[in-house]
Amino acid sequence: MRCVAPTGRVVQPVSYPRGEVRASDFRVVTVEVRPPGPGEVLVRNTWTSVDAALRLRLRERAPKGYFPAFLLEEPMDGIMTVGEVVESRADGFAPGDTVWHASGWRDYALVKAGTPALGGVGTLTKVDARLAPPQAHLGPLGANGLTAYAGLFHVAGLREGDVVWVSAAAGAVGSLVAQLAKIGGHRVIGSAGSDDKVRHLVADLGVDAAFNYKNGPLPDLLREAAPDGIDVYFDNVGGDHLEAALGALRRAGRVAICGMISEYGAQEPPPGPGNLMLAVTKGLTIRGFRAGEHTDLLPEMRRRMGAWLHEGRIRHRESVVDGLAQAPAALAALLRGENTGKTLVRIEDVPHRERQLPIRPPAALLN
Structure with a gap:
């Protein structure tokens, strides 16, 4: 029956x-x-x-x-x-x-x-x-968690002392990336598209600096938040955000790209970064990835992410x-x-x- x-x-x-x-x-x-x-x-x-x-x-x-x-x-x-x-x-x-x-x-x-x-x-x-x-298995214990974990620790190769910028840092993936980097003891800069989200990043997620990318020229906002530059950029946006990151990255900096939301609904492809030559002069690594390439990390990610959630270190x-x-x-x-x-x-x-x-x-x- x-x-x-x-x-x-x-x-x-x-x-x-x-x-x-x-x-x-x-x-x-x-x-x-x-x-x-x-x-x-x-x-x-x-x-x-x-x-x-x-x-x-x-x-x-x-x-x-x-x-x-x-x-x-x-x-x-x-x-x-x-x-x-x-x-x-x-x-x-x-x-x-x-x-x-x-x-x-x-x-x-x-x-x-x-x-x-x-x-x-x-x-x-x-x-x-x-x-x-x-x-929770659709968020921090699922594909979003795997994207954040694999992208930060394996694709970007997070190193001691790195300064990290996360775009779309109030989103499903970005919010996890920002907190994982903080757990590792790093200085973290987050950007988002509203003042309320910026307050959330600082007050709730504990990032060191945050800005609303709509409030001025993006390179200036990033320079104010990270005056000495950044070492890792976790990219959810692409376009002008990636261009600003290339300008701010220090030598041997790394970019992990998991998404480019600025292009998703665009009627015409937005212009690419005009300063890509900096990847050569600074010795940068730029790598795109998807969570499905790192399914071998799922057990490790779920074990560690679950512990951090339980301890209240991940919100x-x-x-x-x-x-x-x-x-x-x-x-x-x-x-x-x-x-x-x-x-x-x-x-x-x-x-x-x-x-x-x-x-x-x-x-x-x-x-």
């Missing part, structure tokens, strides 16, 4: 946005939910991720080498999600298990066990909801929108810079809220 309703809702794109993402670019449809086949698991999704990089796939063609563009009037595969197994025909998964996978923006997902997704980060995986709330804020149909609006708000921390959609329809994520893992997470 089926233990779930035979239908579920799915958010689908119906047009590729031109400029800002709009609700009219999507539709919510009701589809049949078939029973799982051999090796499949049926999951009732409870939380689904909203990430700025989804904008790259809302195009006729995604950037070369990136994940493919979303197909119009089809489910949007490749969005991190957590949920509860309701039916399973796959070894190792049972009804009631909490799992993460990459079939979000829908009520129910049929997921093939063992099939890699999102470079391996989104492969169907059981998570222990007793160690942290399920949605994680959520911007939560309730109701599956609100996922496009949540993405649009994120791209306008209206979020702080991790943007999530809670599938159930209950009132909107923004809150601090409680993390209460038992000692098992620290071992």
Whole structure:
């Protein structure tokens, strides 16, 4: 006997946005939910991720080498999600298990066990909801945490005494990078797009200096925050931010690029840095990366990140929108810079809220 309703809702794109993402670019449809086949698991999704990089796939063609563009009037595969197994025909998964996978923006997902997704980060995986709330596995204990951890410690090669600048430092990844660098004893500069976010960076996340990049010429703001220059730039923005970083980096400085949000919705490609020759004269290292290239670090990251969360050394804020149909609006708000921390959609329809994520893992997470 089926233990779930035979239908579920799915958010689908119906047009590729031109400029800002709009609700009219999507539709919510009701589809049949078939029973799982051999090796499949049926999951009732409870939380689904909203990430700025989804904008790259809302195009006729995604950037070369990136994940493919979303197909119009089809489910949007490749969005991190957590949920509860309701039916399973796959070894190792049972009804009631909490799992993460990459079939979000829908009520129910049929997921093939063992099939890699999102470079391996989104492969169907059981998570222990007793160690942290399920949605934490979409943020600090999931792909965002892995991006921050791998990018800072392995891609940028953080060294003793480094001064670190993090752009979009109030976002899901940037806020973790800033705090990880502070845990390591580094001077950290954060930038964001509003005065409220700047206050959050200083008062809540403990960065040493922060600025609103809209309040003046970016090189001048960065020079005021880091008068002696920087050694590491963690880039979430690209464009003029990367150009300012090249000017401020000291010899043998490093740039870790995980995103370029300034380009995601641009009608025309923004101009690249005009001072790239500084990479030669200063002996800089500039390296782009994705979390899926570092899945081998997941156990290490989750162990260390879990301990820091438990100790209160990492603070994680959520911007939560309730109701599956609100996922496009949540993405649009994120791209306008209206979020702080991790943007999530809670599938159930209950009132909107923004809150601090409680993390209460038992000692098992620290071992």
